[in-house]
Amino acid sequence: MNDVTPIRTKVENALLSRFPQVKAALPGDAAIRDLRDGAFASFEQSGLPHRRIEAWHYTDLRSLLRDAPELAVKPPSHVIQRAAEHGSPLDQVPATRLVMVNGFYDANISTFGLPAGVSVKDMHSALGQSEPLVASHLGKATTTPDPLIALNTAFMNGGVIVTVAPHTKLDLPLELRFVTETVDAIAMAPRVLVIVGEGADVTVLESHQGPDGVAYQTNAVVEIFGAAHSRIEHLRLSAGGNYAVDLSTLAINLQTEAVFRSLHCITTPGLARHQVFASLQGEGIAFDVDGVALLSGTQHVDTTLAIDHAAPGCTSRELFKTVLDAQATGVFQGRIMVKQIAQQTDGKMMSQAVLLSDDARMNNKPELEIFADDVVCGHGATCGALDDDLLFYLMARGLPRLEAEALMLAAFVGEAFEKIAHEGVRELFEGLAETWLKGRSTASKKA
Amino acid sequence: MLEIRNLHVSIEDKKILNGLTLTVHDGEVAAIMGPNGSGKSTLSYVIAGKPDYEVLDGEILLDGQNVLELEPHERAAAGLFLAFQYPLEIPGVATMSFLKAAMNSQRKIRGEEEMATADFMKAVRAAADGLGIPQDMLRRGLNVGFSGGEKKRMEILQMALLAPNFCILDETDSGLDIDALKIVSEGVNALRDPKRAFLVITHYQRLLNYIVPDSVHVMAHGQVVKSGGKELALELEATGYADYKTLAA
Numbered sequence: 001m002n003d004v005t006p007i008r009t010k011v012e013n014a015l016l017s018r019f020p021q022v023k024a025a026l027p028g029d030a031a032i033r034d035l036r037d038g039a040f041a042s043f044e045q046s047g048l049p050h051r052r053i054e055a056w057h058y059t060d061l062r063s064l065l066r067d068a069p070e071l072a073v074k075p076p077s078h079v080i081q082r083a084a085e086h087g088s089p090l091d092q093v094p095a096t097r098l099v100m101v102n103g104f105y106d107a108n109i110s111t112f113g114l115p116a117g118v119s120v121k122d123m124h125s126a127l128g129q130s131e132p133l134v135a136s137h138l139g140k141a142t143t144t145p146d147p148l149i150a151l152n153t154a155f156m157n158g159g160v161i162v163t164v165a166p167h168t169k170l171d172l173p174l175e176l177r178f179v180t181e182t183v184d185a186i187a188m189a190p191r192v193l194v195i196v197g198e199g200a201d202v203t204v205l206e207s208h209q210g211p212d213g214v215a216y217q218t219n220a221v222v223e224i225f226g227a228a229h230s231r232i233e234h235l236r237l238s239a240g241g242n243y244a245v246d247l248s249t250l251a252i253n254l255q256t257e258a259v260f261r262s263l264h265c266i267t268t269p270g271l272a273r274h275q276v277f278a279s280l281q282g283e284g285i286a287f288d289v290d291g292v293a294l295l296s297g298t299q300h301v302d303t304t305l306a307i308d309h310a311a312p313g314c315t316s317r318e319l320f321k322t323v324l325d326a327q328a329t330g331v332f333q334g335r336i337m338v339k340q341i342a343q344q345t346d347g348k349m350m351s352q353a354v355l356l357s358d359d360a361r362m363n364n365k366p367e368l369e370i371f372a373d374d375v376v377c378g379h380g381a382t383c384g385a386l387d388d389d390l391l392f393y394l395m396a397r398g399l400p401r402l403e404a405e406a407l408m409l410a411a412f413v414g415e416a417f418e419k420i421a422h423e424g425v426r427e428l429f430e431g432l433a434e435t436w437l438k439g440r441s442t443a444s445k446k447a
Numbered sequence: 448m449l450e451i452r453n454l455h456v457s458i459e460d461k462k463i464l465n466g467l468t469l470t471v472h473d474g475e476v477a478a479i480m481g482p483n484g485s486g487k488s489t490l491s492y493v494i495a496g497k498p499d500y501e502v503l504d505g506e507i508l509l510d511g512q513n514v515l516e517l518e519p520h521e522r523a524a525a526g527l528f529l530a531f532q533y534p535l536e537i538p539g540v541a542t543m544s545f546l547k548a549a550m551n552s553q554r555k556i557r558g559e560e561e562m563a564t565a566d567f568m569k570a571v572r573a574a575a576d577g578l579g580i581p582q583d584m585l586r587r588g589l590n591v592g593f594s595g596g597e598k599k600r601m602e603i604l605q606m607a608l609l610a611p612n613f614c615i616l617d618e619t620d621s622g623l624d625i626d627a628l629k630i631v632s633e634g635v636n637a638l639r640d641p642k643r644a645f646l647v648i649t650h651y652q653r654l655l656n657y658i659v660p661d662s663v664h665v666m667a668h669g670q671v672v673k674s675g676g677k678e679l680a681l682e683l684e685a686t687g688y689a690d691y692k693t694l695a696a
Contacts, residue, residue, distance in 0.1 A: 388498070393535045394545075396495050397605060398523035398553035407548060411539025411588075 012047050014068035019154060022071055026157055027128035031135065039153035042145070049147045058331040058363040059273050059302040061147075065245065069185035069217060071155060072102040074124070083181035084109040089432060090207050090237065093424045095175040102180055103188035103218070104158035117168030117200070123159035123191055133161050137193050141223035141251035142277040144306060148249050152221040156191040159220075166197030166227070173203035173235075173422065178220065180210030180240070187217045198227040203422050206236040208269075210244050217245040224250065226258040228282060234262040235425045237432075240269035242297070249275040256282030256311075263290040263420055265429045266301055267436055273302040273331075278316075280307070280342075285314040290416045292321045292429070294436045295328035295360075302331035305349075309342035309372075318349040321413045324360035325440060335367040336377060343372045349379040354386060354412060356405070356440075406437040448472050449494075449613050449644060454505035456486075456493050456669075463489040465669035466505070471613075471662075474641040478655055478680060479648045481666035482688040487648045488532060490666070491617040494646075495529040496522050509613060523549075524556035528611035530602040532618040537589040542601070545589045546571060546608060553609060574607040578634050596627035603634040614638070615646045620654040632657030652684040667691040 008016070019040050028036065048065060049056035075083070083101040096111045098120060105122045114120060126134050139153060162174060176192055196202055204224070210216055218240070226232050240246045246269040254260055264274055276289055293301050307316050322330040332351040353362040364381035386408055394404035413433050420426040449471045456464040463486045471477045481487050493500050494507055496519035507514050514522050537545070551561045562570075575585060578600045590598050599619055606614055616635065620628055635645070635658050647658055655663075655677065663679040664671045665688075672691050673679065 390535050390537055392497050392519060393531065393537070394549075395519035396497075396523055396529050396531075397545075397549040398520050398556065398609065399549060400518070400520045400552065400556075403548065403552060404520075407540055407545070408537065411537070414539050 008047065009062055011065045011068045012062075015151075016044060018068070018071070022155070026155070027124055029128070029130045031130075032127055035139065036154050039150040042150045043147060043154060046147060055304065055333065058333070058365075059300065061273075064271055064300065067185060067215060069187045069215070071157070072104075072182070072186040072188045074104045074158070075102050075181065079181050080106050080109060083179040086179060086181070086209070088177060088207055088209055089239065089428060090175060090177070090205060093173065093205065093428060095173040095205055096170075097175045097177050098160050098162065099177045099179060100158060100160070100190055102182060102186060103178070103190035105160045115170055115172065117165040118170070118174065119163050121161040123161055123193075124157060126161055127156070131161070133163070133193065133195065137195060137223065137225060138191070139223075141225060141253040142279055144277045146249065146275065146277070148219055148247050148273070148275060149221055149251070152189045152191060152219050152249070155187075155189040156221070157189060159190040159192045161193045161195070163195045164197055164200045164202050167199040168197065169201040170203070173205045173425075175205040175207065176222070178206075178208045178218065180216050180218065180244070182211065182214060182216055185215045185217070188219070190218070190220045192220070192222040194222065194224045196224070196226050196230045196232055199229040200227070201231040203233045203235070205425065206234065208238050208240050208246060208248075210241040212241045213243055214241055215243040215245070216241065217247070219247040221249045221251065224252045226252070226254040226260055228256040228258065231259045232261075233421050234260070235420060235422065236262070236264035237429070238264065238266040238269055238272060238274065240272070242268060242270055244269040244271070246272040248273070249277065252276070252278040254278070254280050254282065254285045254287065257284040258282065259286045261288035261290075261419065261421070263292070263416060263429070264303075265432065266291070266293045267432060269301075270298070271300050273304065276303075276305045278305075278307045280309050280314045280316070281311055283311050283313045285311070287314065288317040288419065290319045290419055292413045292416050292433065293330060294323050294413070294433060295330055296325040296440070298327045300329045303333070304331070305334040307334075307336045307347065309336065309338045309345045309347065312342055313344045314342065315346040316348070319416050319419065320351040321416045322351070322353040322362060323356065323409055323413065324353060324362055325356040327357070327359045329360070330362045332363070332381070333365045333367075334379065335369065336379070338368075338370040338372050338375050338377060340371040343374045345372060345375040345377065347375070347377040351381045352412070353383045354409065355383065356386070402440060406434075406440075409437055410434060448510060449646070450508040452506050452508070454493070454507065455503040456489060457501050457503060458489070458499055463500075463669050464493070467666075467670050469664060469671050471644045471646055473612075473644055475662060476639065476645040476647060476658060476660045478660035478663045479646060479666055480650070480663060480680060480683055482691070483650075485666040486669040487666055488617055491529055491615045491646070491648055494615060495519060495527060520552065521556060523609070523611070524553040526612035527615070528606050528609055528613065529615045530599075530606060530617060530619055532621060534590050534598040534602050536591045536593075538591050540589050542585045542587060542589045543571070546605065549605070550608060570608060574604050577607070577637065578604050579630055580604055595622035596624065599623055599627065599631050600634070603631055607634065607638060612642060613644050613646070615648065617648050618650065619647070620649055620651060628654065629657060652680045655680045665691050
């Protein structure tokens with residue numbers, strides 16, 4: 001089918017004229033330049049994704065993106081210093097922190113001294129210095145063609161490359177901390193590679209934070225490679241500013257008998273799309289990706305998953321909990337693909353949403369694509385209000401309505417948090433949910 | 448003291464209570480009996496403040512205060528307690544956390560200090576032991592996977608801890624075997640107090656062998672059609688409700 005070429009939007013035009021202007025200044029050897037050109041060409045052809053594209057039906061980026069702010073530059077030291085002074089909810093969790101300010105890695109405000117078995121390279125320099133890990137891994141975690149990955153690849157400028165040596169067991173989590181420190185709207189395209197060696201065991205934290213009231217845009221791509229028998233727990237907190245556009249892709253590539261689990265917790269950014277593309281390449285992988293979204297105001301938050309079972313005997317579990325208040329919009333799209341070779345696949349996906357207001361909206365789209373015959377796969381999606389009878393029962397015991405709702409909602413999201421193995425992060429996320437629940441205004445409540 | 452005066456209530460335009468009047472004094476155990484559909488459960492829900500019901504006329508005074516103006520949680524803090532006919536299961540809400548939240552919320556509304564955790568644990572253990580509720584049940588989700596008897600015992604446990612001054616037992620005997628009925632009744636009897644009143648709603652006289660009432664009221668067609676002493680319950684057991692069904696019609 002020939003797509004109708006729509007009239008370019010202001011944002012598309014801005015991006016189209018920007019790339020030729022900035023590409024010479026972006027780091028990279030000839031191979032990287034080719035990669036950027038190829039990625040940009042695909043954007044040039046397709047434009048920003050819009051509602052007539054199935055994967056973007058509920059998040060029409062073409063109409064939602066109003067501006068294309070200038071690309072962030074490597075921040076000067078006073079900006080880095082200000083960023084370092086910001087606290088993060090994750091400060092309470094002891095970790096080895098790798099801090100990116102406006103998308104650029106800064107070793108000076110990151111944890112000094114890395115644990116044995118871990119090495120970190122600045123992506124900005126790596127791109128410019130023909131780093132072999134870039135050639136071997138960048139863009140290799142997933143083969144899914146995707147407009148966000150394409151745009152990131154065209155404009156990627158900073159980030160880190162983390163490698164964990166085989167059989168390394170880390171006592172402390174590694175934190176990828178993305179801090180946006182700006183008063184003007186800027187656009188960032190950080191790129192991160194996390195390469196975990198055979199049999200290594202690591203917890204990766206990923207946090208995103210930035211100022212309220214600034215319409216900055218992040219389009220981060222994190223690629224995680226889990227070698228055979230590796231164990232990875234990835235816990236992500238999206239706590240960007242209220243006007244922020246937080247676009248992100250987590251691409252995961254796993255080998256034989258790797259164990260991977262992830263949870264992303266999202267509360268604040270105004271517009272967010274978090275994509276998870278997982279490729280289960282070896283036998284016997286245990287994959288679990290979960291999410292909790294607590295949304296209010298006019299937030300629009302989209303979680304889109306594509307889990308590719310490309311080897312036999314893997315299990316995948318997905319549990320997503322969304323709470324929507326006021327005029328918030330939630331989107332969950334989850335697709336489990338089971339290739340013909342992937343016999344004995346065991347996949348279960350569930351998305352549950354609670355709507356707290358008449359104006360909140362949830363779009364749930366679970367999908368299964370199965371080409372193998374000996375599989376157990378299931379998906380479910382629910383969407384509803386809190387049960388009035390249960391609320392009355394709690395109120396009849398002396399709890400005001402909002403407290404009764406908070407108790408039920410904490411239990412609702414708690415089911416996903418319970419799956420987090422790292423106790424400190426689990427408690428942190430539960431605490432953030434509790435704060436969110438306590439802070440709910442009564443303005444949008446029905447009587 | 449609870450006074451219900453000329454209470455008219457409907458749900459979805461269907462009239463359920465038709466000018467019900469009833470007074471229960473401090474220390475009194477009043478039994479409400481009546482056939483199915485006479486409005487017994489509606490009465491209990493309206494007193495507790497369930498939102499689905501429309502009060503067309505009348506008032507409900509608890510120690511002189513009109514509870515119809517209060518939200519359900521405010522009524523609870525004012526001393527009302529409804530033991531549900533079908534206690535609800537709330538997955539993920541640990542019984543212990545729920546009990547603590549309820550107790551402290553009521554205290555806060557009344558302007559009292561929160562209970563210290565140690566005192567709270569002690570109070571819960573003592574009350575649970577008295578009702579034969581094992582500790583591990585308190586760690587589970589509220590009422591989740593509990594048998595009918597366990598749920599009713601949990602209601603009485605909540606009643607004991609929240610120490611209300613007016614308790615409504617809505618068909619607490621339904622779904623209970625004879626042993627559970629005895630345990631629950633003993634739990635209720637232990638809470639009888641000159642300052643605490645009970646409204647015991649039941650179909651059957653059997654419960655009243657264990658929780659002996661001071662007064663018995665017969666409801667039909669949304670009204671109290673006859674009141675008497677405990678012997679009225681025995682009379683009903685012998686004659687059935689047939690007379691009352693026609694009486695108010």
